[in-house]
Amino acid sequence: MKKFACLSLFLAASATALNTQAQDKVLNLYSARHYQTDEAMYETFTRTKGIKINRVDADDAGIVARLKAEGAASPADVILLVDAARLASADSQGLFLPFKSAKLDATIPANLRATATADGVTWTGFSTRARVIVYDPLRVKASDVATYEQLAAPQLKGMVCTRSGSHPYNLSLFSTVVERMGDAKGEAWLKGVVDNMARAPKGGDTDQVRAVASGECGVALTNTYYLARLIKSTKPEDRAVMEKVKVVFPNQGTSGTHVNIAGAAVAKHAKNKDNAIAFMEFLSSAYAQDYFANGNNEFPAAKGVKVENAALKSMGGDTFKAEQIPLGSVAKNMVKVQQMLDRVGYK
16 A cells, blocks of 8 residues: 555646646746747757747737736746837836846847846847938938937928827937936927927837838938848839938047947746747857848847848948947836927927
8 A cells, every 4th residue: 555655646746747747848928029030040949948839919019018918927938029118118117027047148239128227137139220311412411310319400301201299219319318428308309309390209210211211201210120121122112212312320520320229038937947048049149140140130238249141231231330338227217208299390
């Protein structure tokens, strides 16, 4: 009888160990990235690390809403979001868990991560995109748009077009400019941009590029990956657009061009934190950086990984000087800058 009892205890303990082991080999990923190239990257992670990825896809707002609704019951381990403003907003709502990783500290530049505390960081970038200026060379000289500050200059009166000022892409840029210029000068600059607008903000970045090509606008802001998509397009109308516009990487002689990130965080209630950190460390590898960045025509974030995207290279994306102001510091300005936008009438 004792033998049977011991056997039962042994089997029960073995089953518990197997269940624990199975749980250790799972990663629940909530992702706002929906690129086919990521699939191969995930498959390689599972094959090399033995950790199965269960993925939930949604847009950034949908993921944040789901995390808040699930609360402590959320199965999420890793969160992938697009844009520092969105990462900072989710962080401010207490949705992330601080973590430490010596490998990520050594691989990802500090300015592309949340501000570090004694507990570690709450989010980190894995790819970057530059916010550049496109202009109509028939109406504007490159020297007229060499800096972001010149978007408020009198010679661009009635020429500037952008998407909504409150959109995270612009909010991140504007928060960086305010961090650099200071509150008073930053707000005056935003007012100058509003005064120079050709029409009220509307549409997305690609719409701004098309508006410059059509002559509706003389100058516009866009992320580099939108331009790369147009360059790679086989549609004649897209190629025609790129033939009519020029690109400037602003502030090359001063602070450098603003870059934003796609990044990741450990979910506040992660059940598989070690697996989450292992996954993020994998994303910083040269192999994963190629998939992660090129999946959306972005630049690698990891140190020493080179740009291999022909479309990005063609616009100077392999040689430009990037701004080094920490995005973690910039994130703290976003509520204040949104209030500035409201005051100056930037829709």
